[in-house]
Amino acid sequence: MFRTALRNVLAHKARLLMTVLAVMLGVAFVSGTLVFTSTISDAYQNSSQKGFDNVDVAIQPKSSDSPSGAPGAAPRLDQKLLDAAARVPGAASATGTVSGFTAIADKHGKLIGDGFSTRGANLFPAKDGKDARYPMRDGVAPKAADQFALDAHTADRAGYKVGDTVRISVDGPVREQKLTGIFTTDDGTVAAGGSLALFDTPTAQKLFAAPGEFSGIDVKAAPGTSQGALKAALDKVLPKDSAETTTGKQLADDQADMIAKSMDDMKTVLLVFAGIALFVGVFIIANTFTMLVAQRTKELALMRAVGASRRQVTRSVLIEAFVVGAVAAAAGLAAGIGIGAGLRALMSGTGAKVPDGPLVVSPAAILTSLLVGIVVTVLAAWLPGRRAAKIPPVAAMNSVHATATTKSLVVRNTIGALFAGAGAAGVLVATGMEDGRAMMAAGAAVLLIGVFILTPLLSRPLIALAAPVLRTFGISGKLARQNAVRNPRRTAATASALMVGLTLITGLTVIAGSVQQSIDKMATASLKADYVVSMASRTPLSPDVAKKLDGLDEVTAASPLRNSPSRIAGGAEYLTGVNGKDFGKLTRLDFTEGSLGELGGERAVVDDATAKANGWKPGSRFPVTFEDGKKGALTVSGVYQGNEMIKGIILDNATLAPHQKHVTDMQVMVKMAGGASEASKDSLVKALGENPAISVQDKKDVSDGIAQIFSLMLNMLYGLLAMAVIVAVLGVINTLAMSVFERSQEIGMLRAIGLDRRGIKRMVRLESLVISLFGGVLGIGLGVFFGWAAGELIGGSLATYELVLPWGRIGIFLAMAALVGVLAALWPARRAARLNMLESIKAE
Incomplete structure (x- = not known):
């Protein structure tokens, strides 16, 4: 049985190549992550130790x-x-x-x-x-x-x-x-x-x-x-x-x-995406072995008939998977070492210099990579192998097993519906919880599994929607639709790989776009100031800057924001000092109780969260121990809705400054006589000596600065998720190529009765396009749902949050899914068109 399994691997080299590539990419991501983080961590640790x-x-x-x-x-x-x-x-x-x-x-x-x-x-x-x-x-x-x-x-x-x-x-x-x-x-x-x-x-x-x-x-x-x-x-x-x-x-x-822990965070993020790529690869591996086993059913039945046990048949399939996994893992490890070296060079090339040091390939990285590749492949092949072993030899020889039984489909659909219902319920319940992140993550995972189980059921009605469009392509379009729904399980496994990647990409895009919109609204709603002046490094700013700005003729109002630690009600709280006379001209606070008035003396305004935590209302008086240790008391004159831009306890700088040992500002808000313009900004920059350390930002700059963080993160996530999409493309190619091989007799007959090579190519391409768009529609739909649900959680802490559906990008994602289908079909379609019709008709 061992020799038979090895011969089968060697006999189907071309068919298993895509599976090897899928596993190799996932393993390369894992090993590359481990090598990269170990190398960077080791370089920084050696460098830091020299400093001591x-x-x-x-x-x-x-x-x-x-x-x-x-x-x-x-x-x-x-x-x-x-x-x-x-x-x-x-x-x-x-x-x-x-x-x-x-x-x-x-x-x-x-x-x-x-x-x-x-x-x-x-x-x-x-x-x-x-x-x-x-x-x-x-x-x-x-x-x-x-x-x-x-x-x-x-x-x-x-x-x-x-x-x-x-x-x-x-x-x-x-x-x-x-x-x-x-x-x-x-x-x-x-x-x-x-x-x-x-x-x-x-x-x-x-x-x-x-x-x-x-x-x-x-x-x-x-x-x-x-x-x-x-x-x-x-x-x-x-x-x-x-x-x-x-x-x-x-x-x-x-x-x-500390360096190791910071590297651990990066390593965890990268490994999560490596896991996603491997998870997508599981669909391809399972699909490949299912098709290989189906094509060798009679061969396996003959082995059973001459004395092989069920366990031996299953074991032969697992041996094949072990060999494929070992080869893929070794290749992935080698590629991963190259990826690790490349990422380090990329960091240096972008200006983020890394201390010199050797490339670190730890024994843990080698062992992990080999284990991941082999275990993932063997586990993915176990179910097809077990299913093949359970087929009675006589039934297999007569191909009675070809279609799934009604009972098995009912069981599958019932389980899928239960999982999808439980997952959707979990996600919906989480949206109403104060901290529902864990519940939402669990619900999303269960819902994704449920949809995957239901995908064969969903494939028929969704693909049927494309029938009117496919009819315009004549007989090729009709055959493509029939081929796509002929084996729903295979179509589902192929589409699911793409669905997972697009679900994550769409969900992240919806969340990022909505958060960006809320930040824009927050900056516009909270600030009347034309400019915010701060240190580029976000470190404290000299009070001389505020004095200089306040003395400019074109400046109509200016207020520094100062933070000073204090003790209130036995706990540590930061006080925010402002210019009480001008603060109202520079901000637009939404007061739920009381009002801003003109801050001065012992008057202070507090955000709603702080007021609620301490039971304060307008007129409440509370004791405070200032930075210098002196005690005093402040009176609440108003309660406002806090946000990420402005929050906390705000009082006049004239009250706060005498208690500060070193007076420094975090930023200075400025209102200009002529409003925000390039000329106004230039005048401020010149007045501050064209200082490289100081940043002068208008409201859009403030919003864009925060959004830049999200954009950078989103682009990084897109890059990481591209690995999963590449693996999904390999899956579509693999399925089509093996499907063409499986249907070679049918394709030969179609050629014999008059369908030309161009029609065969069109049929395969349209089938690929339909399967890819099916996965794309499911992925985008789930992504929008998850993006909405995550937004409901974010909205609890971000008052200006509002769901924004980026229709332009969603259209691009759908076009990407279509492009995946077109590109994935190039080689299989060419191979199908070049089949010799007579040899194909004679094929078993």
Whole structure:
């Protein structure tokens, strides 16, 4: 039986090629994901560990349960603590560190680096005048407030040399600094495309902290002193209420764990889509083996007649599947390694630089890929093999088994209806739940399975709808329709592969389009301001920016938005400070109780969620502990409907600012005399010194900025789901090719009675088109339903959410399904037309 199974595999090489390709693509996606994430994770971990080579013990401010800077938070580390750490027995040296966001402009005024990886820090020279962490490649270390040093990656990228004057920004205002040195570094963020600027310590403290304060202290152990011993010695002398110690090894391990976790999220997303591709591949594999077994029914019956048991027949089919799966898995693993290397090169090519390191092919990736390929193929082939073994030999030889029994169809349709009903009910119930995500996911999966089971039943009426159109193609169209419904199970399995991919694509498109529309409405409804000014990195903005804008003649109203941590009713809450006089001119809040009035003194307005949680109404008075620890009380003057743009407790900056240690703004809202225009925007940009770190956005820019995230995610998902669609295309090709082989005698007879080659080609193409459109219609219908249901959940937290059906894209998806059908039929149609009619008629 083993030798027979192997001979069958070799005898049907062409027929099994599509199955091998389907499994290979799925496995390649899995192995490529594992190789890519392992390679990136390993490169970042090695790079980050280099950054801790000069750190044996790190001293950091003691962590607080309250938000950063909230009342009671620990102070920064000072010079006294640094000196104490340097004198501890076993300490060779102690380095004070301070850092923060620093934007570097290139020679064209554009921001270098990527958001939060654009950093500045301090140089801390040893007795020899050098900082071992940052060896100077060119020039010397900065020693004055108007000087700085730049990492070699950024300097080379921007074309800067020692002696150049560079425009930088830390919190908004532009600073012109002289470049005195260019240094090399193993910093992982720099290797990944970020930038690092270094200042002398007093300048860095003034920019990022306060004079004499550090954000951390790194202690180097003397020779013969272990990290553990040094940590114990430091713990004895440090104040336990304001500082804590961590060994360099622990920091490196924590960093490695954090990188691994971030890679795990990416890996999970990619593996989900690999799973979808494999799930679609299961339809193809099951379809292929069903057809192969059907074509070899008499052969299997003869084996049963000469003594083979049911188990041996099933086993022979599974051996074939094992061989196919093993070959596909090995090919998929090799392709996956190439995909992993290609994805890394693609990341580097798009500007997202990755630290250097080897391509990592872990034993887990190899084992997983082989197991996935073999197990998926064997499981998909088990049901056809078992079904073949149950056919009585005499019935098989007489082809009595060819048609499914009425009982089996009734059982299948009943089970499908129960699954579809239960799934639809689950989805509908989830739409009315406060957190129905788990219920909706489960219901959607059950509904999808139910529709798949019912697909043979649905195929006849839906394909019948295409009959009027097919009649226009004459006898070829009539035959195509009959062929499509002749074997509903085969048609269903072929269409289902395409249905799964289009369901996900359509659902995601509906959700993304609806969310985008709601964001546009929110920006329009909430803001009267013409522009919103903020840091490009979303870091705090200097209050000098708001003062400068407020002083411009063309600005009629301006208000900074400031966040300040506080304690209210025993919990941590952020207060939002605004310019009470102008806030009403810049926003359009929908008040459910009370009104905005003119904010000032102890008056505050709160969003409906916060008011409901605390039981507040207009006139309610509540105690508050401000950032500086001082206590006060605020009175609710109005309750408004909060949204993602504006929410929380809002009060006048004149009330909030005296309690803030460092006054910074998150953004500034601006209203212009001439409204929003290119001229108005240019005047603001010029007034702010054409600063690369500052973003000036109108309402459309704000909306587009949020939408860009959704568009990027959607495009990534389209790319990932394209794998499932490619596998589905292979499935259509596979089914048609094997169907042509199975119907070769019939095709020969059609040729003999006068149907020319062009008519045969047209028949096969139309059959493929009908099957693909059938899968496309089902997929789009389910996708719209799932998109609507998910939108009902989103609408609970997004007040402006409204279902938007992107008819243009839905039309494109349907056209794509038709194109799949046309392309998939090219080779099978050509093969059918070239069959020799006499040999085909004689074929068994």
